[in-house]
Amino acid sequence: MPDRGTSDQGTSDRGTSDRRGPRDEIRRGPSHRRREISDHVLARGSVSASDLAERFGVSVMTIYRDIDELEREGVLRKFRGGVTARPSGVFESNVAYRKTSMRREKAAIAAEAVALIEPGMSVMIDDSTTALEVARLLPGIEPLTVVTNFLEALNLLADERGLHLMALGGDYDPLHDSFLGVPCVEAVEALRVDLCFVSVSSVSGDFAFHQEQRIVAVKRAMLKAADRSVLLIDHSKLDRTALHRLTPLSAFDLILIDDRVPPDTLRSLDESGVPYRLAPT
Template sequence: MSASEPQADRGRPAQRQAEIAEHVLQHGSVSATELAEMFHVSLMTIHRDLDELERQGVVRKFRGGVSAQPSSVFESNVSYRLRASRQEKLALARRARELIEPGMAVMLDDSTSTLELARLLHDAAPLTVITNFLETIKLLSGVRGIRLLSLGGEYFATHDSFLGVPCIEAIEALRVDLLFASTSAVSGSYAYHQEQEIVLVKRAMIRAAQRAVLMVDHTKLGRVALHRVAPLRDFDLVLTDASAPENSLREMRENGVSYEVA
């Protein structure tokens, strides 16, 4: 660490890293130089901080800066996804809520889109909800009339959810009326995701559902990620929002995909 850096900064790297993470999550991406000036530390110190945040899965580094936004191989941390496209996700959730009837068994994946739907289920009882998303589990655990089944497995802090073989085996033992899921990228006639652990769980969820609904806001359309999740036609309905580009909607029509614009 540079001898010219304020002594106070030397003793609080964790606090500084938390503030850096908050700034990057708010702005999406930022340069290392800007962060060094903002926190009055050297570039070397900032890069050490960013290395630690990248190790935690909060951000990803690129030449000259850092980003919380997704790439074809990097899924955004759940903290960033909770902030992104809130109004669009709410529109999708309201339409999805209309598909749910009392007495159903409904599965929700670990997406922030389905979390918005979970917020609307307070008056849906009696209802059985199955999920692997810790945020949804906490949200619905005290809701009267909702029978909550949590899917166990290995906990992944980046997604705030449970994944892996135990999760998949738990899903395979169930059969639900409706699945609501999302994914990080949709292109052509396929849904994509960056991480194979997520892909395997989503595929198991699709197999476990009598009907499956994919909730994807317009920011996810026309993008690809490393792994194919499933053909869009594996979903009974694709929900997107009013800002969806016409070329993406045309591709879905041409490929025989059933979709609605919320």
């Protein structure tokens, strides 16, 4: 007679494998499946609907219903035959995906950025994941006033006694984990800071671009509120397109970029006359 304990353990092992059967998915329910679909796509960037159907042991029609709901929530985006977490010229990617992208480059840029900060300054950071890396390095630079609309940065710095933390309110946007809209813009306009760090989705020619108008409005207000502004960009954002033109590169006092920039692009920056600094990775 087979040992029940061994049989149950084998069932458990199969339940945690890469392929789950239909009974597993029925028991787990659609909400749990959608969370796992989201995690899977965020880890891989893009996945086909047929691959998801096979992985989760459900029909392609069910997967498309899941994808529709995840797109409605702003977590993922559909494309023909599948779903993606990657950005496009019109949509920015989810903050969870952006945090996994170009991490080494962003950390190198942040290390260069904090060298510009001195105790006693007021510093504003936007809701970019590159600026989040700057936020991780702020404890220890005291005293310091930090202003941001990025909820994750606020939570990260909330317990740091040496920092005076100012939250920019507005309409909470779960896709970006930040506060946006007219209230946020008005809150920024009421301030004046020493230094502002922002990032963008793309740089093309002599301009910085972003996909979303509501993000553009907040970033423009931040740049106007600062005595000095610094653009933080990794090399993957160069020569890409995005829908909205944010500002000329000449609006920034300095551009910080990782050292994996192609030589042709560096020549373009030299010709623009915009000061830049390469962050060694």
